[in-house]
Amino acid sequence: MKVAGVITEYNPFHNGHKYQLKQIKRQTSADYIVIVMSGDFVQRGEPAIIDKYERTRMALLSGADLVLELPSVFATASAEFFAGGGVSVLKNTGVVDMLCYGVESVDHELTKLVAGVLKNPPSEYSASLAQLIQGGMSFPAARSRALCEYFRDTYDSASEKLDAFIASPNNILSIEYEKALMDCDITGFPIQRVGEGYHSTDSTSEFSSATAVRGVISTVYNTANHLTVNSSNTSQFGNLTVLHTLMPADCAKILTHCISSGHIVFPDAISDLLYYRLISERNAGYEKYADCTKELSAKIVKNIYKYESFTQFCNLLKSKNLTYTRISRVLTHILLGIENDDFNICMDNPYLRILGFKKSSGELMHLLKKRASAPIITKVADAPYELISKDIFAADLYGRLCHSQQNEFTHGVVII
Structure with a gap:
């Protein structure tokens, strides 16, 4: 089997x-x-x-x-x-x-090659990574640049290919998979x-991304949000017929039912819960939570009274060396009580x-x-x-x- x-x-x-x-x-x-x-x-x-x-x-x-x-x-x-x-x-x-x-x-061989470097980082790579981060670059960007610099001689004739490979979200995840697989018998x-692509918002393609599908749901749902949501009548969500071109029929049916029943959750739904968590732990700071540095904790405390919503606060806190996604993860860890040791x-x-x-x-x-x-x-x-x-x-x-x-x-x- x-x-x-x-x-x-x-x-x-x-x-x-x-x-x-x-x-x-x-x-x-x-x-x-x-x-x-x-x-x-x-x-x-x-x-x-x-x-x-x-x-x-x-x-x-x-x-x-x-x-x-x-x-x-x-x-x-x-x-x-x-x-x-x-x-x-x-x-x-x-x-x-x-x-x-x-x-x-x-490119399975390249994937495994890069995974090997991340698993056991050579001194040249580590030094380059540290220097780039100290220069104000975000960790994902610094890692990509450091890897490109490390492999430059090996892939000099195809540096653009290497840059594109490392910069791709799914390729980066595949590298992490291969790194984790080094410790087991699974291939x-x-x-x-x-x-x-992963971040594409084009909902006209047969193979649109999950980002695009969520965009369609958000647009239609927000248009109908002044109507009675908890209703079995799905006609108010008629534009959701587009989901049948983006998803298998059974999945579109399930999703349409969730939408018409009001069982849909958008990112800002956590806004009030998160604010309560933030102000209740403001005096102690947030360093104990996964991925939260001393600097980010201080930045959250400093800006807490500018908080309006989850997504607004993520955008407020992001900077050249702190990506939106890094901040949203930290805030979600605070909300869920996920700490560094977990x-x-x-x-x-x-x-x-x-x-x-x-x-x-x-x-x-x-x-x-x-x-x-x-x-x-x-x-x-x-x-x-x-x-x-x-x-x-x-x-x-x-x-x-x-x-x-x-x-x-x-x-x-x-x-x-």
Whole structure:
């Protein structure tokens, strides 16, 4: 039996994701596909647009066989910890043979070469990185520049190709995947991405990005926000028919229902909750929270009375050496109570939280129970609370934001 793994967010699931799952089956001949998916908060440091159970349902209806939750500690982290946490989950299943990931350009050897440098940084690279950061460059930009400088001699005739490769969001994540895979027997398998780029807002393409799909939802939802949202009449959201060109039909149906029922969450929905957290901890500062430096903590305190909303505050705090995404992650860590030590604690105490599976994956589920090297959680009530307390807290907050009557103790595993 051959099993492929995918680490993802599906925020939300779209045609490009379905294409990837089809290509995995075609190119690898995998019998099953195991998904490790972010929960209710995602890597950009924002709440997901719809809850994890509906996104799980989308994945299972579109080619996935088993969906596991990526712990919130990793789901809201930088690429290194996001990838490391996801690989750890796949490794602990004991059943996954390969990690398949999408890339803008398939160059597996270069990916592994760069991953090796990041895994064991040479002194020349480290010195260059430090100098660039001291010069005021953001960490992502400094890392890309330092890598390009380190490989300049090797790839001198193709420096532009190297620059583009390292600058691509999905390629950077693929490098982190390969770095994490060096510590286990799972092999990496890159899949060529199709369609629009990661940040593209073009919603006219068959393979539009998740960013573009969220843009469509936001535009239509804000247009109708003065109407009665909690209604079964979806005609007020008629423009959402465009979703059927961007997503598989089953997924578009699920998403349209979420929208018409008012179970949609946009980034600024966390604004009031976050402000409460910020002012309640202002005197102590925020250095204990993941990714928050002493300087950023001081900057938050200094500007706290200029706070209007989550996105406004992120834009206010960003600078040449502090990206919007870095700030949004830090603020989300403060909101969720994710501290610096939690990465290691979570890595040392792994668990496999099942969000959903297909009935037809009986053989896979049987093998998972036999080979898993971490506790398998299907019922939250039966799990040690301290093991998944961060995920429960994140889900409780999200449930309030999306007006859900369910909680982690009452919502069952999704079975298709």
